[in-house]
Amino acid sequence: MGTEARDRLLAAGLAVGLLAVYGSRWTAAIVIVAGCVSLLWRRRFPLFVLAAIGSALVIGVGWRLEWADPLLFLGWIALYGAPAFAKTRHAAYAGAAVALGTAGVITLITRDAAGRGRDGLVIGLVFVLAYVATAWLLGHGYRVRQAYLTALEDRAERLAREREAMSRQAVAEERARIARELHDMLAHTMSGMVVLAGGARLATGQEDTARALAEIERSGRRGMDETRRLLTALRAGDAESPPTLADLPALVARLSAAGLTVKVSTIPDLPPAVDVAAYRIVQEALTNTLRHAGNATAAVVIRLDSGVVELAITDNGSGSSQGLGHGIAGMRERARLLGGELRAGPEPGGWAVRATLPLEAR
Template sequence: MNLAPRLPRPSWLDVVLALAVAGAGVVEAFGRAGAGPGQVHRPGLVAAGALLAGVILLPRRRFPVATLAALTALSALFRFAVLDDDYPLTAWQFYSNLILVHTVGSAATGRRARAAGAATVLAAYALLQTLPGQDVAEGLIGAIFMGVAYGSGVLLRRQTDRAIRMAERAAVAAEEERTRIARELHDVISHHVSLMTLQAGGVRMLLAADPARERERDLLHSVERAGRDTVEELRMLLGVLRDGRAPVGLDQLDRLAAPLRAAGLDVRIGTTGRPRPVPPAVGLAAYRVVQEALTNTLKHAGAASADVTVGFAPSALTVEISDDGTPAVAGAGHGLAGMRERVALHGGTLRAGPGAGGYTVAATFPLGS
């Protein structure tokens, strides 16, 4: 699992910093305009440089070394081609250099990237020392500020890398624990449910010779079927814990209908009401009802088409499956008992019987507000 961030786009902070640098440069350019020493002799050009510096700052987190190189080139242009020899360091040069040096320190992750970033920082510092009015004290002050900016960026990068490593280790540990829990649950629950199912089947076979025990045999057969269904659903649900697979639900009805359509049954799926999330267990039960009803339609009803309607009401979920097959054959008890048990487990009701031109199965599941 890789939690390293992607290349970021300019954020609101980048925009604010760019506006701050450009604004400070424009204020200085026109606020200190004049012909004397230390004053801005060409305020229009200085303001234009401040605006360009603000634009250069915008992609600083995506291209930190390139933006600092571009700013250094802009400073060189103003130093050797535009500004007078007695003009000192401008505000936009000072602030934008500190911001970009910090960004370079926090962004360089590889050895080559760190070397390129350090070289660019040294080039920017060297250029600033060529400006008029720079002495030993100014050079030391500039070195301190740029060193602090670069060092704070390096510390930020190290903390970020540490946080990413810790998050990756936590994710791996959580995945391993989830797999362990899934394995234990599967071993314990599936074993006991399978054992109960086999025992119920054994008792049913012992009663097979007694004609008077037909009702008991039917009940035991229902227990067997419920046990097999439980083991199957446990395998599916525990797979979610094991590898994060999503359980089947109403959002997969189209996938369910695809092989039925290929087999010649025209399945049409529609919804009524405003769709909303339903509990996973309810969604699974509704999916199974639709699956069983469509399977019965395809196998036993001789239908050419079937309509599946999912209804979302404020307090209930309904699924209705209607076909144009033979009602007497479709309603011959194929899977209806299992569907009723599944729906009743969630406090719902199932209605099945002849409909308009075919057979209809409708299940209603109560939902909370």
């Protein structure tokens, strides 16, 4: 139920209840209905509503009119709304000042109602302070709680935006690293193609075949030049060759020295691009295990099946926070670019990363 609907329900309930008790005279009925309707604006104009009901209450008490009593209930609700819905803290305190001033005037008017002289004044002041304090403190508590909830929502939204931005950055960094690694593999393949085409052109004696091979050679050289020009910038400060599964034993040794026990199955021969991607996925998964699961035991299974390589990296740690990082996004992007897929998440007994990579482009 929205705030406007709750306000209408409150105003209607108060009107029915107060009319049933105090609405025997038409003047009282009019004042009660008008006061309840004014409460519909207490969220947008809390001080105005408080001042209006307070002024009516002073007039009713001063002239001893029959509709003064129901205004005490409406005035308390209006006083609650001043600190609860005021735009600023100063406005909330202004509402308390208005309420105290109004209540003080009423106390002076009615000081003889509970006794004579000073005793009646003391009793009236105690009632006024209790009346104002309860309404204002409850309204202030509501304001503080709403401010706290708003701050939590803003913080959650900001963290979600930051997390999304960091995830996109992780994917972009992974793509850049893939491009750097691709440079070596692509350059090697195209260089071999150009050399073979040049050798075949020199060896053949047929003019048409020689022209075709010469065009293949020229196209290959152009492709190499364009690839080198586009990707060389990505290799700035990165002269190392991309790692493959052949480097996995060295990675396992480093992780074992850091406290992670790793068991690796047989490592098959894979095409260069798949080989590099498989190593990067295993590397990131094991690094996450070391970071989040501590001194756990991990198992790496690499298996060829029907034209795809299946990777399974599992551990027996808790791994409850592995999903909070951005390494999974990078692994998933690397698998996706090869036409594969990757799943990561908790499994009975620990955490698992499972990926399938096709051996040939799809």
